[in-house]
Amino acid sequence: MEKLLEVKDLQISFQTYGGDVQAVRGVSFDVFKGETLAIVGESGSGKSVTAQSLMKLIPMPPGKIIGGQILFEGEDIVTKTEKEMEHIRGKEISMIFQDPMTSLNPTMRVGKQIAEVLIKHQNMPKADAKKRAVELLHQVGIPMPETRVKQYPHEFSGGMRQRVMIAIALAANPKLLIADEPTTALDVTIQAQILELMKKLQKQTNTSIIFITHDLGVVANVADRVAVMYAGKIVETGTVDEIFYDPRHPYTWGLLASMPSLESSDHGELAAIPGTPPDLTNPPQGDAFAPRNQYSLAIDFVKEPPIYQISETHFVRSWLLHPNAPKVEPPEIVKKRMRKLPSSFEQAILVKEA
Amino acid sequence: MLKYIGRRLLFMLLSLWVIITATFFLMRMAPGNPFTSEKKLPPEIEANLNAFYGLDQPWYAQYWDYLVGIASWDFGPSFKYKSQTVNDLINSGFPVSLTLGIEALLIAVSFGVLLGVTAALFHNKWPDYGSMVIAVLGISVPSFIMATLLQYIFAMQLKIFPVALWESPMHTVLPALALAASPMAYIARLTRSSMLEVMSNDYIKTAKSKGLSRSAVTVKHAIRNAMLPVVSYLGPLSASVITGSVVIEQIFGIPGLGSHFVTSIQNRDYTVIMGITAFYSIILLVCVFLVDIAYGLIDPRIKLAGEKKGE
Amino acid sequence: MDTDQLRKEDFELVGVKIEETEKISKPSLSFWKDAMYRFRKNKLAMLGVLLLALLIFMAIFGPYMSGYDYRTNDLTSKNLPPSAEHWFGTDELGRDVFTRTWEGARISIFIGLAAALIDLTIGVLWGGIAGYKGGRLDEVMMRTADVLYGIPYLLVVILLMVVLGQSVGTMILAMTITGWVNMARIVRGQILLLKNQEYVLASRTLGATTPRIMARHLIPNAMGPILVTMTLTIPTAIFTEAFLSFLGLGLNPPLASWGTMASDGLPALRFYPWRLLFPATFICLTIFAFNVIGDGLRDALDPRLRK
Ligand SMILES: Nc1ncnc2c1ncn2[C@@H]1O[C@H](COP(=O)(O)OP(=O)(O)OP(=O)(O)O)[C@@H](O)[C@H]1O
Ligand SMILES: [Mg+2]
Numbered sequence: 001m002e003k004l005l006e007v008k009d010l011q012i013s014f015q016t017y018g019g020d021v022q023a024v025r026g027v028s029f030d031v032f033k034g035e036t037l038a039i040v041g042e043s044g045s046g047k048s049v050t051a052q053s054l055m056k057l058i059p060m061p062p063g064k065i066i067g068g069q070i071l072f073e074g075e076d077i078v079t080k081t082e083k084e085m086e087h088i089r090g091k092e093i094s095m096i097f098q099d100p101m102t103s104l105n106p107t108m109r110v111g112k113q114i115a116e117v118l119i120k121h122q123n124m125p126k127a128d129a130k131k132r133a134v135e136l137l138h139q140v141g142i143p144m145p146e147t148r149v150k151q152y153p154h155e156f157s158g159g160m161r162q163r164v165m166i167a168i169a170l171a172a173n174p175k176l177l178i179a180d181e182p183t184t185a186l187d188v189t190i191q192a193q194i195l196e197l198m199k200k201l202q203k204q205t206n207t208s209i210i211f212i213t214h215d216l217g218v219v220a221n222v223a224d225r226v227a228v229m230y231a232g233k234i235v236e237t238g239t240v241d242e243i244f245y246d247p248r249h250p251y252t253w254g255l256l257a258s259m260p261s262l263e264s265s266d267h268g269e270l271a272a273i274p275g276t277p278p279d280l281t282n283p284p285q286g287d288a289f290a291p292r293n294q295y296s297l298a299i300d301f302v303k304e305p306p307i308y309q310i311s312e313t314h315f316v317r318s319w320l321l322h323p324n325a326p327k328v329e330p331p332e333i334v335k336k337r338m339r340k341l342p343s344s345f346e347q348a349i350l351v352k353e354a
Numbered sequence: 355m356l357k358y359i360g361r362r363l364l365f366m367l368l369s370l371w372v373i374i375t376a377t378f379f380l381m382r383m384a385p386g387n388p389f390t391s392e393k394k395l396p397p398e399i400e401a402n403l404n405a406f407y408g409l410d411q412p413w414y415a416q417y418w419d420y421l422v423g424i425a426s427w428d429f430g431p432s433f434k435y436k437s438q439t440v441n442d443l444i445n446s447g448f449p450v451s452l453t454l455g456i457e458a459l460l461i462a463v464s465f466g467v468l469l470g471v472t473a474a475l476f477h478n479k480w481p482d483y484g485s486m487v488i489a490v491l492g493i494s495v496p497s498f499i500m501a502t503l504l505q506y507i508f509a510m511q512l513k514i515f516p517v518a519l520w521e522s523p524m525h526t527v528l529p530a531l532a533l534a535a536s537p538m539a540y541i542a543r544l545t546r547s548s549m550l551e552v553m554s555n556d557y558i559k560t561a562k563s564k565g566l567s568r569s570a571v572t573v574k575h576a577i578r579n580a581m582l583p584v585v586s587y588l589g590p591l592s593a594s595v596i597t598g599s600v601v602i603e604q605i606f607g608i609p610g611l612g613s614h615f616v617t618s619i620q621n622r623d624y625t626v627i628m629g630i631t632a633f634y635s636i637i638l639l640v641c642v643f644l645v646d647i648a649y650g651l652i653d654p655r656i657k658l659a660g661e662k663k664g665e
Numbered sequence: 666m667d668t669d670q671l672r673k674e675d676f677e678l679v680g681v682k683i684e685e686t687e688k689i690s691k692p693s694l695s696f697w698k699d700a701m702y703r704f705r706k707n708k709l710a711m712l713g714v715l716l717l718a719l720l721i722f723m724a725i726f727g728p729y730m731s732g733y734d735y736r737t738n739d740l741t742s743k744n745l746p747p748s749a750e751h752w753f754g755t756d757e758l759g760r761d762v763f764t765r766t767w768e769g770a771r772i773s774i775f776i777g778l779a780a781a782l783i784d785l786t787i788g789v790l791w792g793g794i795a796g797y798k799g800g801r802l803d804e805v806m807m808r809t810a811d812v813l814y815g816i817p818y819l820l821v822v823i824l825l826m827v828v829l830g831q832s833v834g835t836m837i838l839a840m841t842i843t844g845w846v847n848m849a850r851i852v853r854g855q856i857l858l859l860k861n862q863e864y865v866l867a868s869r870t871l872g873a874t875t876p877r878i879m880a881r882h883l884i885p886n887a888m889g890p891i892l893v894t895m896t897l898t899i900p901t902a903i904f905t906e907a908f909l910s911f912l913g914l915g916l917n918p919p920l921a922s923w924g925t926m927a928s929d930g931l932p933a934l935r936f937y938p939w940r941l942l943f944p945a946t947f948i949c950l951t952i953f954a955f956n957v958i959g960d961g962l963r964d965a966l967d968p969r970l971r972k
Contacts, residue, residue, distance in 0.1 A: 017703070057559055082568065090565035102556040105575050107582075107654060116574075117564045152654040168564065274681055292681060299675035324676045369815030376821075380828045490709075494953035496904050498911050499927070499945045506934060597819040601911045605931070619827060620913050627827060631820055638817045 004175060004208050005031040005054070010068035012049055015061060019281040023049040025232035026068070031176065036202065036209040038219040038240075040255065041229035044277050047212045048098075050229070051178045054210075055093050056085050072176070091121040094169040098181040100161035104153040110137075111149030114168050121172040136167040141197060159190035163197065170201060177202075178210045183218065195222055216259045220244060225313065228252050231278055231288035238314035246341050247334065248308075248316040248348075250295045257331045287319070295320060295328045308348040311341070321348040362646050366639045373635045378420055381624045382413070429629030434621050440629030447611035448633075450520060451603065454610060455595045457526055458533035462591065466538040467584065470545020471577065477550060485542060492539025498601045501532035505605065518607040529606045533598050537591050544587055549580040578652075586649050589642035596638060700889075703965040710961020716954040720947070724774055727767025735760065735768040736919040744937045754939040756929065765921035766943050772922040773951065776837055776906050777899035783841040784898055788848025789891065795849070796856030797878075807853065814846045822905060826914040833916065836909065840902050851894050855887035889966035896959035900952040907948055923948045 012024040023046045031037050039047050052058045054070055056077060070077040072092065080088070097103040105113060114136055115129035124132065130149070137145035140163040153161055162182060169177055179198065183191040199222060202209060211222055219226055219240065226243040228236045228251060236249040247253055254273040275292040278284050284291070290300035297319050308321040319325055329335060411419070423430060429440035473485035495503070508528060509517040515528050552558065553576055561575040600612035607613075611630065618626035704710055728735060731752060739759030747754045753762035795806040825839035868878055903923070909915050910924030911931075918925070923944040930941030 017706075052559075055563055057562060086565045086567055088565070089563050095560075095563045097556050097560065099556060103560045105557040105561065105579070107578055107652070108575070116561075116566065120565055154655045165560070168560070290679075294681050296679045296681070297675065298677045298679055301679070302675075319676070322676065326676060326678055328678070365811055365815060368812045372812055373816045373820070377824060380824055383828055490953065490956060493956055494900075494949045496907060496948060496952070498908065499949065502931060502934060502941060502945070506938070510935060593817050593819075597817065601908060604911065616912055619823065622827070624827075627824070631824060634820055635817060638820075639815060642815065 001032040001035070003030050004033050004073065006069075006071040007050075007054070008069045008071070010050065010053065010070065011066040012046075012053055012058065012063060013066055014063050016281070021280045022283055023063075023232055023280055024053070025280075025283065027229070027232070027234050028068075029227050029234060029237060031208050031210060033175075033208055034202075034206045035224040036211055036222055038211045038213060038223035038226045039229055040213055040216060040219055040226060042214060042273075042277055044280075045229045046232040046280075047214075047229055048180050051095070051180050051210060051212055054176075054178060055089050055095060056080070056082075057089075057095070087121075090117050090174065091172045092174055093176040093178065094172070094174040095178045095180065096162070096165045096169050096182045099185050100158050100165055101185065103165055104161055106153055109150055109152060110156070110164055114149075114164070114171055117168055117171040132171075133167075136171055137164070139201070140164070140167045140170075141193075142167075158186055159194060162186060162190075162194055166194075166197065166201070170205065170207070173205060174207060176208045176210065178212070180212045181214070182211075184213070184215070191218070198222065216244075216255055228255065231283065232280060233288070233317065235289070235318070236314075236316045238310070241341060242311065242314040242343075245337060245339050246310070246314070246344065247330070247338075248310060248314075248321065249318050250293045250320070250330075251289050253330045253334045254292075256334045256337075297325060306350055307352040309345070309351045310348055311343040311345055314344070315351070316348070358650055359647060362643055366643045370635055370639055374421065374424060374632050375417075377628050377631050378417055381628050424632055429633055430625050432618075432623055433625040434618075434623040440626055440633070443614045443626065443630070444611060444633055447609065447614045450608060451596070451599055451610035451612055454526060454529055454533065454599055454603070454608065455592070457530040458537070458595050458599075459592065461530055461534035462537040462541055462595070463584075463588075465534075466541025467545050467581075469538075469542035470584075471549055471572075471580075473542065473546040474549030474553065474580075475572065482546075486546070489539040489542040489546075492535045492542070495535065497532055497536055497598045498605060500535045501529065501602050501605045504528045504532050518605075520606075520608045520610075525606075529602050529608060532605075533595060533602050536598075537594055541584060541587065541591070544584055545580060548583045549576060552576050552580045555579075582649070582653055585652060586645065588648075589645035592641040592645075593638045596634060596641075700965040704961050707961040707964060709957045710965075713954040713957035713961065716950055717958065720770060720951055720954065721774065723767050724770035727770065728764050730767075731761055731763045733761035733764045735764045735921050744933070744940070746937075747939055753943045754937070756926075756940055757933065757937075760919075760921075762926075762940060762943055765926060766923075766947060768921040769923040769926055769944060770947065770951075772833065772916070772920065773903045773906060773924075773948070774899075776833060776840075776922075777902040777955075779837045780840045780844060780902040781895045781898040783837065784845040784848045785891065785895055787841070787845035788894075789852050791845065792849035792852030792854075793856055796853035797860060799857075803853075807850075810846045810849050813843050814850070816843055818843060819905070819908070822909065823912065823914065826909055831914060831917055833920075836906060836916070840905055844898065844901075848891070848894055848898075851890050852887055855890055859886050889962075893959055893963045893966065896955055896962060900955040903948060903951055903955075 007030070008028050010024055010027045011022070014021040014023055025046075027046070027050055029037065029039075039050065041047055049058060049063070053063075053065060054072075054077065065078050068078070072088070077085075077088070104110070111130055111133045114133040115124075115126070118124045118129040118132055119126065122129075133149050134145045137148055142148050142160060142163055148156075153164070156164065165182075182198070183194050186194065195218065198209070201207070209222075211219070213219060223240050225237065225239050227234045228243070228249065230251050236243065236247065236252045238246075243252060244256070247256060251273075258272050273292055274294075278288050278291075284301075286302045287293070287296070287300040287305050290296040293300065299319050303319075305317050305319045306322075307315055307317050309315055310321075320328060330338065420430070427441075429444065432438040432440065432443075469485040469488060473482040473489075476482045505517060505528060508514045516522075516525050519525055558571060558575055561571045566574070599610060600615055602608070603610045603612035604616050611633075614626070615630045615634075617623075618630065733751070737760065739755070742751070742755050742759045743757055745751055745755040745759075747762075751761050751763065753766055756762055756765070791806060791810065795803040795810075821843050822839040825842065826835060829835040829838070906915070906922060907924030907927060910922065910928045913928075915925040915928065916922050926944035927941055927948065930937070930944065934941050
């Protein structure tokens, strides 16, 4: 498979009164053509900041990309100017935001908000763009698109607005679509419809998707691969099967354990991860997750864990994979699901010192 | 929308009624007023006068006549100058005041918005600080001090503009500037904060994520939304321009309605004070009303909700 | 250090250390401390505080400094320019402008404070009760307020001054008779926002009485916007006082207020500019000080900026 996006050791911080918030602390991942990568993690783990930096949408200042590269089709986005970014945003990469209630301009007709993209990136004359906007609305499943294009966002329901956002995002056939918690603000049935729509459209257009969420249930439904993020770092990446059936990082276990699953009727086992995420102005020494980790080792409080490779596609940042580490049992609810995957290596391979 | 207009209209009429009624009864309480004849006049003259002003009627009849009079655009006579009615004063003075007011309004809005937008676009850089220093000064210097200052510097010292009176367009520059200064400052600040607020909204991020240029984002998405609070400020703004003109006209010797108002206050010409107050109230409330309607036209959300959001 | 050289003890299982997560997380500044911190960082606002402190100091002690009285005429020394003798010069009756300026500061600041306090009292009661009780009472109270709000402020003030005569008392009355409406609306808005929040509901289920809930929870939390509105009422009052004086509706002589001094100084501008200059400058400085303090407070108290 061909790599579309390659993020290497990305570091981003925000200057605030209280000091620099190190929101993203060395994140690396790839996105291949046509696949869906899910990024999961608790609130504040830096998912949105990572996502927005891919389009250079983080406010600078206070935000700053301190280091790393974002290679999109081999070209580094970090060094691009605002003018150059205009040809990438909306055309090559586009984005859907979490809250459909606020992400559309309240005083501009919906049709015009879609047409803008077409006029900008496909040099369409106004009239054609309007026509195409109707088609797009139809495509994202909005009934009576001819009347709907002339309406304002407040005349649409939340789910409808998110469909409009999808129409805007896909108008110029981008190669990468970033969806930042696109369904979090919607109720469950609408959520499912939006996910179906995104899957359907992805099939038609072969767009790559980065799907951000803190809901692992959604992940299983849409993603090919998953990256688990904690406190500005990726702690585990792997295919959906690897993350669900052979997770190795205690944080991933925690997330899986706290996920209400349909298979298990036994809800008593649901367990939230104790404590709160660390303050990123002053990230703790060693593993940021250690204080909340029931499997933490003495060394976790001192030294950043290295990365181990479990299979061709599966990477984990944890001391538990060190040969000297004690063998620990994941929580019952996670263990029940665990199975041996054929792709795993005999032994975890140390790939990178911290 | 109709319901919205209806509600606004109702409140406007209520406010108007309250102020006209209050004026009417307040004026009857005022010391040395025509309605409590303290003056030593020969009885037959007094009877004549009373008949002329309708004072021989009971108060409720007078009140009713007054309301009917105003409803039929008759603001009553002058108590001091028998030959003159308030309508005469309005007809001669208001066009002048209106010209001055509109000129000031245009200056205030155009420069205010310009300063505010500039400040917001260069947030925390020197154009921001510069604009805001101008704005804070504009707010701190009351219009009558601004007027005197302008008059002193540009008319008396530099002799660029005429000192006073109302004869040519050149005569209008200084008073209009003086009148515009503090509303301009308010608009600048309002525009700035509303721009900053709008710029932090998600839909601006959406607009950027479409690949629109900075200028397109600003002009097509930010400014229009940022103008909403500015538009709703235009009502109070016209009020402050109209009342502000009272002093400005006085300082520049402009024969507008404001000057007549001041003269009537100084002469304690109660019927005129009453009439001009009623007229001013009508103008002001109509301005506010029109602005509300205009707001409803600009903000598409109002049509459905029937009411301004956040109210 | 190579990973293989790590000792066995390093891999001892430790488990959850929740105290660590709490220790690490940001020391939680109380809201007011946090706001104070931001306010102090605002240079313009601090300049305003400094100016205001100076003005208040001079309002208290200024009138005794020059040794002249604010009301004694001295026809032998009319319209003198500023000198060692008369620091700010003298006026058309030979009175010391320096003393009169600080006498005027007292009046202006007094009027401003009184108007702000009265607005505050009525506004908080009206808006607080309307917002807290809700329902029909709220509807009636706020519609009344709406009607009053529609009445142009300066016109009311002018009318009342004409009718009631010119004194400090009537001036304050005239300014507050519709002035409180703004405060009432703001308080009501805040109360509506806060009243359904959990801690208020909680104390209500615990049986707290209405006045108690208002005093303990609602008012303190609505304090920010109230404070800002108050800070901005004061310069409006000072401005209005001066404005009335220009219309000949100011305080009666020999009382010195900045407004009367400025309007008396106006006709003499060409020849004796100091008579206008000093009161005018201090009007501007005071309004400036209150405005920047108000802005500073608003920025400091805006919870949206709180991180
Ligand atoms: N403009 C900003 N200024 C200061 N700090 C910021 C800014 N934007 C984000 N941060 C900080 O960066 C960190 C990561 O935020 P981010 O929004 O990426 O979290 P997230 O994982 O998307 O969480 P959520 O699930 O709540 O959306 C947070 O600690 C946040 O406070
Ligand atoms: Mg987010």
